[in-house]
Amino acid sequence: MNALREALVVLRRVCVTFAGGTGFIIVLAVLAFALFAPWIAPQDPDRLDVLHRFAGPSAEHWLGSDQLGRDLFSRIVFGASVAMAVALTAIAIALSTGTLLGVLAAFLPPRSERLILILFDVILSFPNLVLALAIVAVFGPSTTIVVAVAAITLAPNFGRVARAQTLTLRNAPFLEAERILGASGWRIVVHHVLPNILGPLIVLASMDIPIVITIEAGLSFLGLGVRPPLASWGVLIQDGYQFLSDSWIPVVVSSLTLAIATLGFTLFGESLRDAVDPRIGRER
Amino acid sequence: MTEPLVSIRNLKLDAATSRGTAHILRGVDLDIGRGRIVGVVGESGSGKSSLASCLLGLLAANVRVLDGSIKFDGVDLLSLGEGQMQAIRGTRVAMIFQDPMTALNPLFTIGTHLIDVIRRRSPKVARRDALARAEEMLRTVGIADAALRLKAYPHQLSGGMRQRVMIAMALLAGPELLLADEPTTALDATVEAQIVSLLQALRRNISGSIAFISHHLGLIAELCDDLCVMYGGMVVETGPVADVLGKPMHPYTSALLACEIGDDREGRLVSIPGEVPDPISETQACMFAPRCAHAIERCRGEVPRMRTAADGRKVACHRFEELA
Amino acid sequence: MTDAPLIAFDRVSVVFDGEVRALDDVSLTIAKGEISGLVGESGSGKTTLCRVLVGLTPATSGSVAIDGRSVSDHLAIDALAFRRKVQMLLQDAVASLSPRMTIRRSLGEPILIHRLASAESWKRLDGILKRLGLPEDLLGKYPHQISGGQARRVGVARALVMQPELIVADEPTAGLDVSVQGELLNLLLDLQREFGLTYLLVSHNLNLIRRVTSRTLVMYLGQIVEDAETRQLFRRPAHPYSAALLSTNPAVDPRHRRSRIVLQGEIPSVVAPPSGCRFHTRCPLAAERCRTEPPDLVEIEPGRRARCHFPFSLAAAGAAA
Numbered sequence: 040m041n042a043l044r045e046a047l048v049v050l051r052r053v054c055v056t057f058a059g060g061t062g063f064i065i066v067l068a069v070l071a072f073a074l075f076a077p078w079i080a081p082q083d084p085d086r087l088d089v090l091h092r093f094a095g096p097s098a099e100h101w102l103g104s105d106q107l108g109r110d111l112f113s114r115i116v117f118g119a120s121v122a123m124a125v126a127l128t129a130i131a132i133a134l135s136t137g138t139l140l141g142v143l144a145a146f147l148p149p150r151s152e153r154l155i156l157i158l159f160d161v162i163l164s165f166p167n168l169v170l171a172l173a174i175v176a177v178f179g180p181s182t183t184i185v186v187a188v189a190a191i192t193l194a195p196n197f198g199r200v201a202r203a204q205t206l207t208l209r210n211a212p213f214l215e216a217e218r219i220l221g222a223s224g225w226r227i228v229v230h231h232v233l234p235n236i237l238g239p240l241i242v243l244a245s246m247d248i249p250i251v252i253t254i255e256a257g258l259s260f261l262g263l264g265v266r267p268p269l270a271s272w273g274v275l276i277q278d279g280y281q282f283l284s285d286s287w288i289p290v291v292v293s294s295l296t297l298a299i300a301t302l303g304f305t306l307f308g309e310s311l312r313d314a315v316d317p318r319i320g321r322e323r
Numbered sequence: 324m325t326e327p328l329v330s331i332r333n334l335k336l337d338a339a340t341s342r343g344t345a346h347i348l349r350g351v352d353l354d355i356g357r358g359r360i361v362g363v364v365g366e367s368g369s370g371k372s373s374l375a376s377c378l379l380g381l382l383a384a385n386v387r388v389l390d391g392s393i394k395f396d397g398v399d400l401l402s403l404g405e406g407q408m409q410a411i412r413g414t415r416v417a418m419i420f421q422d423p424m425t426a427l428n429p430l431f432t433i434g435t436h437l438i439d440v441i442r443r444r445s446p447k448v449a450r451r452d453a454l455a456r457a458e459e460m461l462r463t464v465g466i467a468d469a470a471l472r473l474k475a476y477p478h479q480l481s482g483g484m485r486q487r488v489m490i491a492m493a494l495l496a497g498p499e500l501l502l503a504d505e506p507t508t509a510l511d512a513t514v515e516a517q518i519v520s521l522l523q524a525l526r527r528n529i530s531g532s533i534a535f536i537s538h539h540l541g542l543i544a545e546l547c548d549d550l551c552v553m554y555g556g557m558v559v560e561t562g563p564v565a566d567v568l569g570k571p572m573h574p575y576t577s578a579l580l581a582c583e584i585g586d587d588r589e590g591r592l593v594s595i596p597g598e599v600p601d602p603i604s605e606t607q608a609c610m611f612a613p614r615c616a617h618a619i620e621r622c623r624g625e626v627p628r629m630r631t632a633a634d635g636r637k638v639a640c641h642r643f644e645e646l647a
Numbered sequence: 648m649t650d651a652p653l654i655a656f657d658r659v660s661v662v663f664d665g666e667v668r669a670l671d672d673v674s675l676t677i678a679k680g681e682i683s684g685l686v687g688e689s690g691s692g693k694t695t696l697c698r699v700l701v702g703l704t705p706a707t708s709g710s711v712a713i714d715g716r717s718v719s720d721h722l723a724i725d726a727l728a729f730r731r732k733v734q735m736l737l738q739d740a741v742a743s744l745s746p747r748m749t750i751r752r753s754l755g756e757p758i759l760i761h762r763l764a765s766a767e768s769w770k771r772l773d774g775i776l777k778r779l780g781l782p783e784d785l786l787g788k789y790p791h792q793i794s795g796g797q798a799r800r801v802g803v804a805r806a807l808v809m810q811p812e813l814i815v816a817d818e819p820t821a822g823l824d825v826s827v828q829g830e831l832l833n834l835l836l837d838l839q840r841e842f843g844l845t846y847l848l849v850s851h852n853l854n855l856i857r858r859v860t861s862r863t864l865v866m867y868l869g870q871i872v873e874d875a876e877t878r879q880l881f882r883r884p885a886h887p888y889s890a891a892l893l894s895t896n897p898a899v900d901p902r903h904r905r906s907r908i909v910l911q912g913e914i915p916s917v918v919a920p921p922s923g924c925r926f927h928t929r930c931p932l933a934a935e936r937c938r939t940e941p942p943d944l945v946e947i948e949p950g951r952r953a954r955c956h957f958p959f960s961l962a963a964a965g966a967a968a
Contacts, residue, residue: 221730
């Protein structure tokens with residue numbers, strides 16, 4: 040399919056740059072960890088081994104163990120699953136609802152459009168941490184909360200981009216031509232508008248992944264998100280921080296992991312954005 | 324016969340594109356006589372707009388001159404550095420662009436635009452005098468309320484007025500060579516008529532030469548003294564406009580004339596079979612051969628040179644003598 | 648050919664935002680099987696007229712009837728049938744095609760939208776494509792990869808697969824090189840003869856209008872100023888604006904050159920049209936009456952209407968017969 044070929048061309052452009060290539064490798068690693076965690080992790084991340092708590096790196100525990108003797112490396116690997124699951128779910132929700140609202144906003148009469156835009160602005164002006172606290176106060180902390188907070192926080196941006204892109208298309212001749220052929224509004228949106236606005240939205244999505252990872256880690260660190268025993272990187276950092284006096288390894292290792300993963304996704308996302316820049320795009 | 328103002332010989336222009344090297348101009352020979360209005364007519368891919376860019380030395384980054392010379396009053400423009408070209412642009416060579424909407428800077432008033440041009444020629448002119456000259460020139464190009472318009476911004480003027488401002492700027496520059504690239508294409512018909520009428524009237528004010536680039540044969544027929552027909556990056560025929568149109572010598576010129584929609588309502592409309600040549604193609608043949616009704620073996624293997632056919636007329640065709 | 652007109656505009660006005668009178672009191676009829684021309688400059692309302700005709704823009708007042716039934720009724724009762732009947736070719740042929748769809752998919756759109764019998768329709772389409780001279784390998788390409796002429800032909804094929812009765816063509820030769828436009832026009836004329844199509848051609852190419860149309864409507868600032876048989880119009884325009892517009896056509900052959908009537912001033916804005924006759928600010932013959940009393944579109948000769956207090960007063964010298 041042509042979309043696949045186009046994607047590969049873009050991917051190649053991303054990987055030839057140092058930043059993009061590095062980012063891509065990190066992204067692949069994180070994804071591999073996330074998908075194949077049960078096979079990559081040498082041990083069960085929840086297996087307690089209290090006799091060997093705060094062990095240093097060894098053959099048995101590659102990165103040592105935490106305060107309950109659990110294998111740190113395995114927990115980090117499973118942490119990647121959590122990070123990716125949360126990130127991809129949240130972004131999928133944000134992307135779909137945001138895009139739907141944004142495209143609607145572009146086609147609806149000014150009154151309705153304004154309502155949608157006000158909704159976007161309200162959400163955007165809210166600091167997401169305060170939002171999280173408010174929601175947690177009502178519903179209690181959980182992974183679902185993290186996903187919800189991240190999705191709500193990100194949706195307006197997708198909405199804005201989707202609306203802006205749709206507006207540039209609104210008077211495009213081909214949309215009028217389709218109307219003249221008899222296409223229904225629905226058909227026009229799904230077959231003609233969406234495919235043409237997806238580009239910037241996908242770039243935005245990839246650049247939002249590190250943001251969600253950070254949101255999740257932050258909330259979990261504060262105990263407002265992922266609940267133990269689920270091993271999120273935020274939880275790992277929190278644990279390591281609590282027992283810093285006993286061992287510096289857990290906090291450093293888990294923080295570094297978060298930093299590298301976030302960096303990798305950011306580099307990849309930015310490189311992707313440059314690669315789909317229309318100036319470098321198709322030529323006649 | 325005095326020396327032509329501009330003498331282009333064997334100009335070759337290439338552009339680097341993703342599909343390969345595009346040969347935009349494939350060895351153009353052209354003379355622009357002093358005080359003459361030369362019409363350059365061609366369809367898409369003929370290279371006529373690139374010719375204008377070349378004369379101004381304003382080429383895109385992926386375009387380069389491969390070969391040839393452009394003698395402007397004896398000096399080869401291609402041998403000049405950017406600094407020297409800058410000195411020539413806007414003073415000795417000026418251009419009127421196709422799109423009056425985007426050719427003026429939206430941040431500056433019309434007065435500022437005009438004074439800039441005046442100051443380039445005479446740097447020491449006092450502002451008051453420059454404004455007076457600008458106002459006079461606006462009147463000359465037919466803009467009513469000239470004094471008011473000096474203070475206006477480009478977006479406040481209509482397309483026709485903006486084009487008149489461009490003509491005013493060109494006149495104030497007093498260039499020896501004025502390039503006009505499809506100056507009326509974006510205008511309504513009645514406004515175009517006004518501009519054409521203006522240009523005809525202003526001929527006397529313009530002592531230099533004009534190169535009028537267009538795809539509109541009728542317009543060139545009315546406005547120009549000489550005609551240059553381009554096809555596929557080459558000049559195929561030149562000569563006085565009435566002569567060339569009355570008795571075309573190149574098969575492309577004849578075919579193009581036949582395509583003009585005439586009066587009679589009977590019969591089919593004429594078109595030239597085939598497509599315009601691909602600039603990427605490397606050929607050592609006449610560019611028109613694939614579509615020419617009179618092509619012979621020689622046409623497909625050898626590039627025809629521009630040869631003098633009659634007094635003041637040149638043709639690039641192997642068979643022009645037999646076909647006449 | 649039936650006597651009842653296919654298209655009838657009755658005092659149609661289109662006003663945008665309460666201010667811009669894009670169409671003002673337009674009344675016209677077009678017979679079935681006729682090729683009509685529509686000429687006018689910016690602000691004339693010709694584009695709006697086309698859009699109202701195909702149901703893209705609603706009329707603010709007045710009625711537009713096609714085949715005896717109003718457009719709004721058509722759209723309410725059976726919109727899809729209306730779309731099959733009335734088609735329009737937009738000015739920018741390449742931009743009329745969805746950029747991320749292959750030509751094949753774009754051609755298939757009408758078949759999917761109207762749920763036409765697939766095998767039969769594609770067979771018809773293949774036949775049309777062959778007649779249009781479009782190569783097989785074009786189907787897999789994207790709009791940005793094909794030429795303006797090819798895009799125009801794809802648009803025609805798409806419109807024809809639905810077997811329409813009326814085609815509105817907005818500048819069908821715009822962007823086409825002179826050397827190829829003849830072929831496209833011949834084709835459009837052949838199809839018209841073969842299928843009994845009715846055309847409304849909008850063009851700024853007066854030679855085209857004169858050659859191809861049987862009737863021509865001249866518009867200025869939202870109004871029809873002249874409605875005449877094409878040959879009559881070109882031989883002897885009644886309205887001063889028509890005379891001026893027709894005289895602007897530069898002719899290659901010096902024998903065909905008319906003396907040009909150059910109008911004063913610019914085209915006024917549609918938001919604040921001049922009082923009385925809208926053309927009086929630029930008319931070389933404007934009299935006091937023209938400033939105060941707007942002329943009606945009346946029949947000045949059998950089969951000919953003009954909106955002027957003094958028709959035929961502006962002689963267009965050197966008219967080519």
